[in-house]
Amino acid sequence: AQKITQTQPGMFVQEKEAVTLDCTYDTSDPSYGLFWYKQPSSGEMIFLIYQGSYDQQNATEGRYSLNFQKARKSANLVISASQLGDSAMYFCAMREGGSFYNQGGKLIFGQGTELSVKP
Amino acid sequence: EAQVTQNPRYLITVTGKKLTVTCSQNMNHEYMSWYRQDPGLGLRQIYYSMNVEVTDKGDVPEGYKVSRKEKRNFPLILESPSPNQTSLYFCASSPDRPQLYGYTFGSGTRLTVV
Numbered sequence: 001a002q003k004i005t006q007t008q009p010g011m012f013v014q015e016k017e018a019v020t021l022d023c024t025y026d027t028s029d030p031s032y033g034l035f036w037y038k039q040p041s042s043g044e045m046i047f048l049i050y051q052g053s054y055d056q057q058n059a060t061e062g063r064y065s066l067n068f069q070k071a072r073k074s075a076n077l078v079i080s081a082s083q084l085g086d087s088a089m090y091f092c093a094m095r096e097g098g099s100f101y102n103q104g105g106k107l108i109f110g111q112g113t114e115l116s117v118k119p
Numbered sequence: 120e121a122q123v124t125q126n127p128r129y130l131i132t133v134t135g136k137k138l139t140v141t142c143s144q145n146m147n148h149e150y151m152s153w154y155r156q157d158p159g160l161g162l163r164q165i166y167y168s169m170n171v172e173v174t175d176k177g178d179v180p181e182g183y184k185v186s187r188k189e190k191r192n193f194p195l196i197l198e199s200p201s202p203n204q205t206s207l208y209f210c211a212s213s214p215d216r217p218q219l220y221g222y223t224f225g226s227g228t229r230l231t232v233v
Contacts, residue, residue, distance in 0.1 A: 004161075035221055045209060047221025091161060106177060107152065107211070107222060109161040 003027065004094050006110035013082045014118050020067070021077040021113045023092030033095040034075040035107070036066065040088040048090075051075055079115075087117045121146045125210050125225035132200055132232055140195045140228050142210030148223075150213045151193040152177070153185065155206040156227075162209065168193055200232040 005024045013019040025034065036048040051059045051066045059066040067076040079086055092110040123144045132138055144151065152167035154177075164177030168187040182204055184196040193212075197204060210225040 006161075009159075037221070037224075043207070043227050045211075045224035047223075050221060093162075106164055106167065107154075108164065108178070109154075111159060111161045 003096075003108050004092055004110035006092055006113050008113045009111070010114045010116070012116050012118055013079075015084060016081055018078060018080045019082055019115065021079070021090050021092075021115065023075045023077065023110060025073050025075060025092075025094050027073075027094065027096055029096050034066070034068070035093040035095070036064070036075075036077045037091045037093060038086075038088045039091065039112075045091075049077070082117045084117050084119060087115060089114050121223070123210055123212050123223050123225040125208075125228050128226060128228060130228060130230050132230070134201055134232055135199050138197050138200060138230075140197075140208060140210075140230070142193045142195065142225060143191050144193075144212040144223070145191065146212060146214065146223065147190065148212035148214050149190065150222075151187065152211050152222075153183070153193070153195045154209045154211065155179065155204075156209060157206050165195070165208075200230075202232045204230065205232050206230060 003026050007022055032053045034051045038046040038048055049059050049061045049064045049066050051068045058068050063080045065078045089112045091112045094108050096106050126141045149170050153165040154162040156162045163179045165183050166177055166185040168174045171187055171190050174185050187193050208228045211222040213222040
């Protein structure tokens with residue numbers, strides 16, 4: 001069964017507008033972590049934001065925020081004020097297992113969403 | 120500079136010829152792992168290591184071997200590569216608290232097996 005699902009293979013957004021990239025997950029582990037990565041056309045993987053399963057507040061990092069709905073098992077990435085440089089592939093990932101301090105464990109990725117920002 | 124270094128960046132090889140992709144990190148991370156990326160499938164974990172001499176299978180380990188003899192290095196070995204192992208490979212490492220800095224990825228190795 002797919003553990004991380006990104007249902008939007010591709011999305012378009014107008015420059016300066018906000019965009020939400022969807023991610024749903026499935027796990028029975030009470031301790032898990034959710035990551036979002038950006039992969040531009042150059043290929044490198046860039047860490048954007050993290051949400052822990054026990055975190056009380058939604059994570060934010062600059063223009064990135066994570067809309068974490070634990071009961072619905074969703075962890076959507078919101079990018080505010082889109083820029084042309086935001087055009088890239090975006091991956092949601094979940095860490096299962098690991099230690100109390102979230103060390104290690106398996107990191108499982110979704111299929112990705114390709115975001116295109118229009119000028 | 121803190122980084123994960125993979126070599127080579129590009130490799131074209133023939134079926135059955137053993138190859139090794141090296142991965143080295145200079146951040147004293149205990150956790151390291153290998154992924155392959157294929158279109159439409161995202162990144163899939165091949166193997167991971169929680170510490171020296173401790174390795175475990177990910178979701179797609181068939182046809183791959185790894186070793187972790189020292190903390191900084193985690194090579195990926197393809198004993199007898201086949202065309203279905205043509206892919207983009209990433210090595211990654213993480214500190215004790217990956218939630219602060221995420222997993223650090225190498226630049227990737229694009230492997231073609233003909």
